[in-house]
Amino acid sequence: MRQVSENILKERKSRVLHAVIHEYIKTGKPVGSSALEKGYKFNLSPATLRSLMAELERDGYLTHPHTSAGRIPTDAGYRAYVDSLIELQRLAVEEEERIKKEYEKKTKEIDSLLSQTSKILSGLSNYTGFVMAPKAKHNEIRNIELIQISSEQILVVLLTKTGLVKHKMINICIDSEDLNELKQFLNSKLRGFSLEEAAKRIIVEVQKYQSKQQEMFKLAGYISNVIEDIQDDIYMNGTSNVLGIPDFNDFETARCLMNLNEHKDRLIEIIGKDLEVPKIKVQIGGECASELKDLSVITTSYSDGNKTIGVLGIIGPKRMEYEKMMALVNSVSKIVNGFLLRMGEDDDER
Amino acid sequence: MRQVSENILKERKSRVLHAVIHEYIKTGKPVGSSALEKGYKFNLSPATLRSLMAELERDGYLTHPHTSAGRIPTDAGYRAYVDSLIELQRLAVEEEERIKKEYEKKTKEIDSLLSQTSKILSGLSNYTGFVMAPKAKHNEIRNIELIQISSEQILVVLLTKTGLVKHKMINICIDSEDLNELKQFLNSKLRGFSLEEAAKRIIVEVQKYQSKQQEMFKLAGYISNVIEDIQDDIYMNGTSNVLGIPDFNDFETARCLMNLNEHKDRLIEIIGKDLEVPKIKVQIGGECASELKDLSVITTSYSDGNKTIGVLGIIGPKRMEYEKMMALVNSVSKIVNGFLLRMGEDDDER
DNA sequence: ATTTGGCACTGTTAGTAATTGAGTGCTAAA
DNA sequence: TTTAGCACTCAATTACTAACAGTGCCAAAT
Numbered sequence A, B: 001m002r003q004v005s006e007n008i009l010k011e012r013k014s015r016v017l018h019a020v021i022h023e024y025i026k027t028g029k030p031v032g033s034s035a036l037e038k039g040y041k042f043n044l045s046p047a048t049l050r051s052l053m054a055e056l057e058r059d060g061y062l063t064h065p066h067t068s069a070g071r072i073p074t075d076a077g078y079r080a081y082v083d084s085l086i087e088l089q090r091l092a093v094e095e096e097e098r099i100k101k102e103y104e105k106k107t108k109e110i111d112s113l114l115s116q117t118s119k120i121l122s123g124l125s126n127y128t129g130f131v132m133a134p135k136a137k138h139n140e141i142r143n144i145e146l147i148q149i150s151s152e153q154i155l156v157v158l159l160t161k162t163g164l165v166k167h168k169m170i171n172i173c174i175d176s177e178d179l180n181e182l183k184q185f186l187n188s189k190l191r192g193f194s195l196e197e198a199a200k201r202i203i204v205e206v207q208k209y210q211s212k213q214q215e216m217f218k219l220a221g222y223i224s225n226v227i228e229d230i231q232d233d234i235y236m237n238g239t240s241n242v243l244g245i246p247d248f249n250d251f252e253t254a255r256c257l258m259n260l261n262e263h264k265d266r267l268i269e270i271i272g273k274d275l276e277v278p279k280i281k282v283q284i285g286g287e288c289a290s291e292l293k294d295l296s297v298i299t300t301s302y303s304d305g306n307k308t309i310g311v312l313g314i315i316g317p318k319r320m321e322y323e324k325m326m327a328l329v330n331s332v333s334k335i336v337n338g339f340l341l342r343m344g345e346d347d348d349e350r
Numbered sequence C: 001a002t003t004t005g006g007c008a009c010t011g012t013t014a015g016t017a018a019t020t021g022a023g024t025g026c027t028a029a030a
Numbered sequence D: 001t002t003t004a005g006c007a008c009t010c011a012a013t014t015a016c017t018a019a020c021a022g023t024g025c026c027a028a029a030t
Helices: A009-028 A033-039 A046-059 A077-081 A095-103 A110-125 A176-190 A195-208 A216-230 A239-244 A252-262 A264-275 A322-348 B011-026 B033-039 B044-058 B074-083 B093-102 B110-125 B177-188 B195-208 B214-229 B239-242 B252-263 B265-277 B322-348
Strands: A127-132 A141-151 A153-160 A165-171 A234-237 A283-285 A295-303 A308-317 B128-132 B140-151 B153-160 B165-171 B232-237 B281-284 B295-303 B308-317
Touching: A009 A033, A009 A046, A009 A077, A009 B011, A033 A046, A046 B252, A077 A283, A077 A322, A095 A110, A095 A322, A110 A308, A110 A322, A110 B322, A127 A239, A127 A264, A141 A176, A141 B140, A141 B153, A153 B153, A165 A216, A165 B165, A176 A195, A176 A216, A176 A234, A195 A216, A216 B177, A234 A264, A239 A252, A239 B252, A252 A264, A252 A295, A252 B074, A252 B239, A264 A295, A264 A308, A295 A322, A308 A322, A308 B214, A322 B044, B011 B033, B011 B074, B033 B044, B074 B281, B074 B322, B093 B110, B093 B322, B110 B128, B110 B232, B110 B308, B110 B322, B128 B265, B153 B214, B165 B214, B165 B308, B177 B195, B177 B214, B177 B322, B195 B214, B232 B265, B252 B265, B265 B295, B265 B308, B308 B322
Parallel strands: none
Antiparallel strands: A127 A234, A127 A308, A141 A153, A153 A165, A283 A295, A295 A308, B128 B232, B128 B308, B140 B153, B153 B165, B281 B295, B295 B308
8 A cells, every 4th residue: 555645634635535435425436626616615626626636646545547537536545534434423213213123023032133133234235234143152151952862873952141052963872871961060060151161171071070981071072072163153145235236347246245155154254353343343445355355344243241242244335325334234233232132131030 | 838830840850959059058159050050960051951940930949139140049949958858968977976075074964965965066067056955844853852941941952854953942931840741742752753744743742641731732832833934944055156157247147046045935935846856857947937037947856765855956047058967966866865865774773 | 835727638438330240031943 | 842042131340530527737816
């Protein structure tokens, strides 16, 4: 990235930058000096605006597609623009009400809550919405069930405090009484720990425990593996929305999104880092991943009232209404937080 | 569809039809009389071929995009072509070997077997591959687990003979001893029945049973609902492949496929009927669903050695190498059959 | 020192016209 | 019944033009 000559953008220059970006987002066409003069009330002539825009281009915030075209923002331009949107625009009240209404159906289980959320994000943004399920390994274990299926097959069912249920079949021969004993033991020792911790502890605990059978130790190892293999769930909706966006007339961007949709692990990789940041985060163009160079990603994390457990957001074109979309993501995350908090409270009632 | 005047296509005419379609599939361009004469050894002049093609057009098997263009097949043309591919071309041996190799990893659980299969179908066809999981309601129950999570929450875990695991949380207050008793009872009465039957029986059985608690009856009702709510699993891969196909330069087809990918229930609706047919089935254009008018679907069912339990196949452009693709789908289904048979046998060893 | 009007220059876009070429249908002869 | 020949059609390509939107820069104005 080019170095910015004047560290601080002069007030007026920055107003011009904003105007250009705002106009470009609205119209999708490169904006020229006269369009600026007409649409925004700078008391400046087109000529002056031209020279200011030329400066902004030198600074790296604008470009033009060709000599006789207007200016469009560079990634750095968008960046500066977004960074200056300090105050989140509130969604209209009726909009918020509408969102809440959408949630009214089945939100008892966390899966449907999140899948619903992803749909809502996509539907309201008209872009692609996604929700990364509670960062699996941070979840607290509530219950471990070991179900004997046959003499050599055990079904492990893990249930977390947030309502996540995971199961996995493992092959092992073990006596049914021992199994039961192990189950009791594991539950007493691991309940309340996060999956991550549990995976480590399980080995240690079983070692301490006077196991009658060598097999039990082996089984514990398997279970530990099962926990480690758990993949974060991720929901994604509205991938096809990008096909309607006029900015993309090549298939490249669409293909890339469809690929992400199929290789969720890659998506997890990309947005997984956003878990750490509690605020709204906007990544423009290739900032988060090179394959997303023509897209922007708005994310935020959500929590169960205690700690951050997942990430949600939208993926859309670089030319999007950042203010509105940031507000949307923000509102939705608030609502999800609310639901999760209530779910947690229900748990404690037992 | 237009009525066919001569019931039986004269031998030569049908050879011409095949040649046209074959050439069109290869090149993607409308084929003209001279191209036909050069590429295939009819001992006929372009003029004769022209008149034959004109006849075929009158019969409804061919069209022109415009006056001075060559011929392309209509859906009916493809249909006739496909119908005449009686003998399935065998896949090359090395190809089959390659497929089997792909399967080598984790195929213990039915989920991964099927998900793997879908990927393989997509990868080898370069189109979209899909696998509909064992028609859920036909599955035989192997085990029902009722796990008490809290005083008011029960986790129902259903396990079928094919290795499918489904779970669902339900809210109800019930005594833990009663729960255990009910579990034993349900297992003894329902094991071996299909989910479909079980959902009906469960009510009847609990009615007969002298339930100590009214609650148990209610719970049984819930469980019955859970079973009925089970959705068929479906795996789909390679949606983005259609973007690479030159035939589609509008986004419409791509969008339609992406929508199918998100609304799996619609896909289930479309291909669900193919369960009945044991052979390879090819549906061209809108034959199966109007939204797929520019695509063809090749499906076949697969079984666990006993009865048909699912459908797999590919979705691609109408202009595809039907012989090869039919052979592919056929081979893959054979292999899946093999795996499922082996899984079933393992089960019986217990 | 900044702002501004004027002006030459540049590249896109749209429209028109001319040309080419592949492929057809039809007819009349083989 | 087949074939050669011919007139015809329409899509695709190319070339050219005119209009246009915008820029950069300079010299005058503030």
